[in-house]
Amino acid sequence: MSEMSTRREVIKKFLKGSGYLFMGGAFWSGLLNETKAADLTLRPPGAIKEKDFLKKCIKCGACVEACPYDTLNLATVEDKEAVGAPYFTPREIPCYMCTDIPCVPVCPSGALDIKSLLASETVEAEHEGESEMDINISKMGIAVIDNSSCIAFDGVQCDACFRACPLMNQAIYTDYVRNEDTGKHAYLIPVVKAEFCTGCGACEHACIMEKSSIVVLPVEVVQGKQGEHYLTRDSEIDIEDIEAIKEESEDILDYLNNDWEDLLDE
Numbered sequence: 001m002s003e004m005s006t007r008r009e010v011i012k013k014f015l016k017g018s019g020y021l022f023m024g025g026a027f028w029s030g031l032l033n034e035t036k037a038a039d040l041t042l043r044p045p046g047a048i049k050e051k052d053f054l055k056k057c058i059k060c061g062a063c064v065e066a067c068p069y070d071t072l073n074l075a076t077v078e079d080k081e082a083v084g085a086p087y088f089t090p091r092e093i094p095c096y097m098c099t100d101i102p103c104v105p106v107c108p109s110g111a112l113d114i115k116s117l118l119a120s121e122t123v124e125a126e127h128e129g130e131s132e133m134d135i136n137i138s139k140m141g142i143a144v145i146d147n148s149s150c151i152a153f154d155g156v157q158c159d160a161c162f163r164a165c166p167l168m169n170q171a172i173y174t175d176y177v178r179n180e181d182t183g184k185h186a187y188l189i190p191v192v193k194a195e196f197c198t199g200c201g202a203c204e205h206a207c208i209m210e211k212s213s214i215v216v217l218p219v220e221v222v223q224g225k226q227g228e229h230y231l232t233r234d235s236e237i238d239i240e241d242i243e244a245i246k247e248e249s250e251d252i253l254d255y256l257n258n259d260w261e262d263l264l265d266e
Helices: 001-040 049-055 062-066 120-126 160-164 204-205 239-265
Strands: 143-144 170-178 186-192 216-217
Touching: 143 186, 160 170, 160 204, 204 216
Parallel strands: none
Antiparallel strands: 143 216, 170 186
């Protein structure tokens, strides 16, 4: 083989290898971007906070195997979820709220926390080995209603989500709103109470619309986070911080007052 041919072969192999590297990089880059969609992923009952969950979950599939309704799935590369982690899609199969919650005790890593499912009155009994989990206090997510597509807001009587809810009249109730157009009829509007909603997704599964007008989203997505600059009754207050705020407020008031006096002088 001539020296020129050898060089050509070397260049071909280099370009081919570079192409593979580029394709691999593009593939994993796309996978990472898709994995960001996991922010909207619903986890099994008892799942700890998402970041901690993804660190602790060993992707063993024990919870998936334990689910009697095939609700849980293990994410694959094709899913827009963290690969190997359990999740469920309520529109397809919701959580059927098993009273014994079989998916949680089998978790070997603590990604699914039994303690988070113990009612306050059973916490003490836990030390005596008599504790019992309560699926009704689980927080897989919170249901959110799209007023613009829900037919109940157009005056059509539909209570599919209300009747499907395992905690009917608690997690979802219907509100009677007077129809001002007719003056005789009332709208039966579904309302979600976040403090009782478990995020099981039975309502989303039951919605009669082609694209569900009620969807379950992770708690962190639905509920806002209070800004650090707000003080509440439970906030830890530092006296020095309060004094600093008072001084700053006084300085601002002095500035405004002086500015106003200068305007009057002019």
